[in-house]
Amino acid sequence: MTETLESIAQAMVAPGKGILAADESTGTIKKRFDSIGVESTEDNRRDYREMLFRTESAMKENISGVILYDETIRQKAKDGTPLVDLIKAAGSIPGIKVDAGAKDLTGAPGEKITEGLDGLGQRFAEYYDLGARFAKWRAVINIGEDIPSTYCINANAHALARYAKLAQAAGIVPIVEPEVIMDGGHTAERCFDVTEAMLNALYDALYEQRVLLEGTILKPNMIVSGTECPTQAGVEQVAEMTIKCFKRTVPAAVPGIVFLSGGQSDEDATAHLSMMNQIGGFPWKMSFSYGRALQAAPLKAWGGKAENVPAAQAAFAHRARMNGLATTGEWKADLEKSAA
Numbered sequence: 001m002t003e004t005l006e007s008i009a010q011a012m013v014a015p016g017k018g019i020l021a022a023d024e025s026t027g028t029i030k031k032r033f034d035s036i037g038v039e040s041t042e043d044n045r046r047d048y049r050e051m052l053f054r055t056e057s058a059m060k061e062n063i064s065g066v067i068l069y070d071e072t073i074r075q076k077a078k079d080g081t082p083l084v085d086l087i088k089a090a091g092s093i094p095g096i097k098v099d100a101g102a103k104d105l106t107g108a109p110g111e112k113i114t115e116g117l118d119g120l121g122q123r124f125a126e127y128y129d130l131g132a133r134f135a136k137w138r139a140v141i142n143i144g145e146d147i148p149s150t151y152c153i154n155a156n157a158h159a160l161a162r163y164a165k166l167a168q169a170a171g172i173v174p175i176v177e178p179e180v181i182m183d184g185g186h187t188a189e190r191c192f193d194v195t196e197a198m199l200n201a202l203y204d205a206l207y208e209q210r211v212l213l214e215g216t217i218l219k220p221n222m223i224v225s226g227t228e229c230p231t232q233a234g235v236e237q238v239a240e241m242t243i244k245c246f247k248r249t250v251p252a253a254v255p256g257i258v259f260l261s262g263g264q265s266d267e268d269a270t271a272h273l274s275m276m277n278q279i280g281g282f283p284w285k286m287s288f289s290y291g292r293a294l295q296a297a298p299l300k301a302w303g304g305k306a307e308n309v310p311a312a313q314a315a316f317a318h319r320a321r322m323n324g325l326a327t328t329g330e331w332k333a334d335l336e337k338s339a340a
């Protein structure tokens, strides 16, 4: 079959599968390694990620694609096999994070703009040659008393659309990620309003910049209460509000929505996704592109020790399987207990 943007996007959201976000930037992976007392060296990062990509059952059955960081897409496994080849051998698709991070937005205290557009066309050509068939760009939207501003929303939507069009021109499917951050005391209703405004601006910009929606994937936050909010929305409420928000804003031509976990607990992220798929009634596939919610358990089980690799791989395979079930609404809480 000839590979098209549409066929790649469809494969990324095949039933039972989702994306492993293993694209932590150097600063973020250091934070993760600090939490288990492991030094963030190039070799340790390689060992850790190689361990994940060699978890055969997870990679073959539940992981449709892996988002890599620039270092990782060029890295070789201990035995000299490129890590990209390990991913492909498992039938999974290599992807690449291309943004250069969220920086302070000039003239807008507390707000961010994602950088990385300069030279992006050439970088895409190189990443394509290295095997990437999809990419990711993350915009960060903070909620505060007077933020986000329209300025911040529009600037980030514009950059996401510029990135998306450049990706498609290189034969690469863009994951567009406008993350409304969970931190703060705001309610789920406020998260709904901000996410709705962001998604409206995003799809306006994608239309204006002639992006083919069938060849894109959306990576959003769910509609959740701020971490400091005294009343936390329950599983059903999160699922219902999230579906409602997306029905208002995301065109039916978009093949799939893959959620970020954003600091939710592993089980919450799985329960919310499963509930949405149980409720159903929407035109897109709903799946996952979790970083922390897939990796927290294997990271802890590994602890930087070779003898812990089997236990860490088992922990990763378990979370991948639980989230795979959530993509079809078949996850149940007692499946977690039986594994424990």
Ligand SMILES: O=P(O)(O)OC[C@H]1O[C@](O)(COP(=O)(O)O)[C@@H](O)[C@@H]1O
Pocket: 021, 022, 023, 024, 025, 026, 027, 028, 029, 067, 101, 138, 177, 260, 261, 262, 263, 289, 290, 291, 292, 293
């Ligand atoms: O700040 P960084 O290093 O770019 O990483 C942000 C992380 O957020 C994500 O977009 C989502 O990760 P979570 O599921 O952990 O929220 C990852 O793809 C990425 O690794």
